[in-house]
Amino acid sequence: MSHVFARHTKIHPPVVASGKGCYLFDQSGKQYLDGSGGAAVSCLGHGDTDVIAAVKAQLDAIAFAHTGFFTSEPAEALADLLISRAPEGIDRVYFVSGGSEATEAAIKLARQYFVEKGEPKRSRLIARKQSYHGNTIGALSAGGNEWRRAQFGPLLLDVSHIDPCYDYRLRQADETPEAYGLRAANALEAEILRVGPETVMAFIAEPVVGATSGAVPPAPGYFKRIREICDRYGVLLILDEVMCGMGRTGTLFASEQDDVRPDIIAIAKGLGGGYQPLGAMLCSGEIYRAIEAGSGFFQHGHTYMGHPTACAAGLAVVGAIEERGLLPKVEDMGLLLRAGLQERFGEHPHIGDIRGRGLFVGVELVQDRETKQPFAPGDRIAPKIKTATFDAGLICYPMSGTIDGRSGDHVLLAPPYIITPDQVGELIDKLAIGIHAATGV
Numbered sequence: 001m002s003h004v005f006a007r008h009t010k011i012h013p014p015v016v017a018s019g020k021g022c023y024l025f026d027q028s029g030k031q032y033l034d035g036s037g038g039a040a041v042s043c044l045g046h047g048d049t050d051v052i053a054a055v056k057a058q059l060d061a062i063a064f065a066h067t068g069f070f071t072s073e074p075a076e077a078l079a080d081l082l083i084s085r086a087p088e089g090i091d092r093v094y095f096v097s098g099g100s101e102a103t104e105a106a107i108k109l110a111r112q113y114f115v116e117k118g119e120p121k122r123s124r125l126i127a128r129k130q131s132y133h134g135n136t137i138g139a140l141s142a143g144g145n146e147w148r149r150a151q152f153g154p155l156l157l158d159v160s161h162i163d164p165c166y167d168y169r170l171r172q173a174d175e176t177p178e179a180y181g182l183r184a185a186n187a188l189e190a191e192i193l194r195v196g197p198e199t200v201m202a203f204i205a206e207p208v209v210g211a212t213s214g215a216v217p218p219a220p221g222y223f224k225r226i227r228e229i230c231d232r233y234g235v236l237l238i239l240d241e242v243m244c245g246m247g248r249t250g251t252l253f254a255s256e257q258d259d260v261r262p263d264i265i266a267i268a269k270g271l272g273g274g275y276q277p278l279g280a281m282l283c284s285g286e287i288y289r290a291i292e293a294g295s296g297f298f299q300h301g302h303t304y305m306g307h308p309t310a311c312a313a314g315l316a317v318v319g320a321i322e323e324r325g326l327l328p329k330v331e332d333m334g335l336l337l338r339a340g341l342q343e344r345f346g347e348h349p350h351i352g353d354i355r356g357r358g359l360f361v362g363v364e365l366v367q368d369r370e371t372k373q374p375f376a377p378g379d380r381i382a383p384k385i386k387t388a389t390f391d392a393g394l395i396c397y398p399m400s401g402t403i404d405g406r407s408g409d410h411v412l413l414a415p416p417y418i419i420t421p422d423q424v425g426e427l428i429d430k431l432a433i434g435i436h437a438a439t440g441v
């Protein structure tokens with residue numbers, strides 16, 4: 001071993017051998033509790049026999065057929081199911097193979113929509129600092145994560161980055177959450193006016209921020225105000241639910257909890273649950289009809305889009321989430337997890353914030369609890385916690401991001417929706433081992 005170009009060339013990970021429920025096993029037989037579903041992917045856990053059967057049946061029928069020639073039963077059925085559950089106005093589904101492809105498709109669709117409407121000057125995207133929308137160059141250009149962007153500047157798109165809605169770091173001491181939500185949203189209006197409304201095509205944001213900030217929910221009223229601003233200036237609202245969607249926060253679409261009507265939604269990760277690579281871009285009937293009446297053709301496409309086997313997996317995963325009543329369980333187990341973390345680490349000198357929604361939970365690590373001072377960039381502790389918990393048999397997802405150097409590192413917890421109360425206890429115990437190893441406390 002091996003010719004695999006690993007993510008970190010100096011790290012040689014163990015070889016995974018099998019998985020069952022909330023656990024993974026490596027070739028030596030060592031067991032790991034999947035406390036983050038990989039990276040918020042494995043929503044049903046591992047070895048789900050219904051999903052495996054659906055994938056096998058589709059492989060037996062037809063594994064792949066190119067969308068230039070065919071649609072397929074699982075793609076049609078999954079699209080119908082998603083549209084029947086999606087926020088009002090969302091009317092069409094464009095299947096892709098993952099999250100970056102979903103956000104790329106969203107950005108390109110927004111651009112084509114305005115070109116076909118005769119507003120070609122609308123090419124600017126507004127996004128938020130400390131955000132992540134994928135790693136392909138367009139999605140990376142949209143994201144506002146400084147360290148991921150650093151090596152690839154000047155990047156591609158005309159993008160502005162406004163401050164995120166980040167209660168722990170950016171709400172002032174004398175501000176109510178509602179007043180803060182309004183102030184944070186108004187930053188979008190200020191930026192639209194600064195660059196000129198006629199140049200802006202879309203605003204992109206995650207309803208609950210995952211990959212860079214560790215499950216940060218929006219302040220109350222934030223997205224309602226964002227929608228008003230988008231409407232006032234004719235700007236499209238793209239919600240990136242790649243991580244937080246498909247039940248992760250307790251509702252199938254995370255944005256259901258924020259009284260917001262997006263124009264475009266990106267989903268992936270939990271959609272295929274890890275059984276197949278699958279993502280989707282969902283858009284409003286208004287956008288679809290404008291393209292239909294114009295060129296009639298979204299100038300985009302990938303070989304594996306609408307892959308029948310991937311869609312069969314997605315149909316089985318979303319069906320299982322609903323038929324097994326997992327959304328209320330996400331809510332219950334999420335409450336249990338956050339309460340347990342609070343009880344165990346609420347006074348920990350290096351834990352500044354414990355937050356999230358449903359089974360999408362973030363722990364923010366700080367050098368100093370009082371001042372919220374993060375650990376120095378060269379001394380981040382999330383990666384150390386990852387290593388120590390992995391040794392102890394727990395998978396948790398480390399991440400770091402900064403807004404103008406103001407924040408530090410985080411651990412994301414996103415276990416499968418089938419996690420039991422005992423396993424929640426095991427997760428917290430093993431996390432404590434990792435945090436102790438990394439901080440000495």
Ligand code: PLP
Nearest residue numbers: 098099100132133134211242243
């Ligand atoms: N958008 C968000 C919010 C994500 O968290 C991610 C991945 O973590 C992506 C997009 C990119 O998805 P993928 O890694 O499947 O390309």
